[in-house]
Amino acid sequence: MLSAPMRVLGSLAVSPIKSPPRPHRLLRDGDRIDLDDLHFEVLHTPGHTPGGICLLGHGVVFCGDTLFNGSVGRTDFPGCSHQRLMRSIREKLMVLPDETIVYPGHGSPTTIGEERRANPFLQDYDL
Secondary structure (H helix, E strand, C coil): CCCCHHHHCHHHCCCCCCCCCCCCCCCCCCCEEEECCEEEEEEECCCCCCCCEEEEECCEEEEECCEECCEECCCCCCCCCHHHHHHHHHHHHCCCCCCCEEEECCCCCEEHHHHHHHCCCCCCCCC
8 A cells, every 4th residue: 555656545646645665664453652751552443544543642542534523534535434434433432531632634623522422423323
């Protein structure tokens, strides 16, 4: 996937995205990333992208384009899956405490509790 920009729409960017030939490390669900005194757990959250992840630690979750304030990630690109995205959100994010702060890839921060209560994309799912 990293070496095939068309599969991830990298060729549509203003400047085509070119990944390094090999990643230093592949992240897996449950892995831990330590940066000085910051510690994050990797949550595998496919759906918006096949290898999507969120990073959880210190009462916050960095979730890229998996979950937004009042919305969820797009699933109309190649390799995306709405069913997988909603399963990821239900099984990995909605199990977190209400007070967990969500930092999406863009847009304003929110909390898990606020999204559970008010996100219209999550209302029809058993969360």
